């Protein structure tokens with residue numbers, strides 16, 4: 001198994017450690033979501049100017065298939081554009097970022113320029129009432145650590161809200177701890193199952209119910 005931890009592994013770890021384990025060892029396709037369609041809309045809007053709508057549709061259908069056209073239409077209807085994004089020059093979208101030292105890798109949604117500074121921007125779905133979601137804080141922090149930068153942006157596509165965030169020391173600690181934890185899961189440590197509301201709609205529910213934790217994971 002590749003020794004690099006992906007930023008997306010950290011995101012799934014924050015959702016549920018066992019979910020992360022199954023995603024690493026027995027990956028299943030997820031259902032296509034409105035958020036994935038919104039990402040295509042965002043990338044096309046930032047890259048193709050006036051032509052963005054048709055580009056977004058053809059990109060989305062090429063990746064997810066014609067059977068998801070209605071989902072794309074729904075996303076087009078719900079996507080909210082913010083004029084604040086015009087203050088951020090798009091340098092590049094979908095950029096692979098990696099740190100050989102930390103053995104961490106991820107695909108950053110966008111690199112933007114603001115006041116001659118190049119900064120990371122990640123996309124989110126709906127904005128919370130205050131600040132930003134914890135999972136987004138940690139995801140952005142992971143990219144900031146790799147880029148040796150202390151701040152970045154999150155754009156919530158369904159809310160049309162742009163937020164900036166300055167990474168804190170405690171966020172960096174969480175990222176580094178999560179990298180170690182994912183590495184342990186890669187090495188076959190299956191954590192104990194915790195009862196949670198998340199289990200109801202989890203795609204790994206069946207396999208999760210059939211597997212008990214590894215003995216060593218009790219001591220992690």
Ligand code: SF4
Nearest residue numbers: 016019199202205208
């Ligand atoms: S069923 Fe529950 S405990 Fe198991 S992987 Fe899913 S969310 Fe985690």
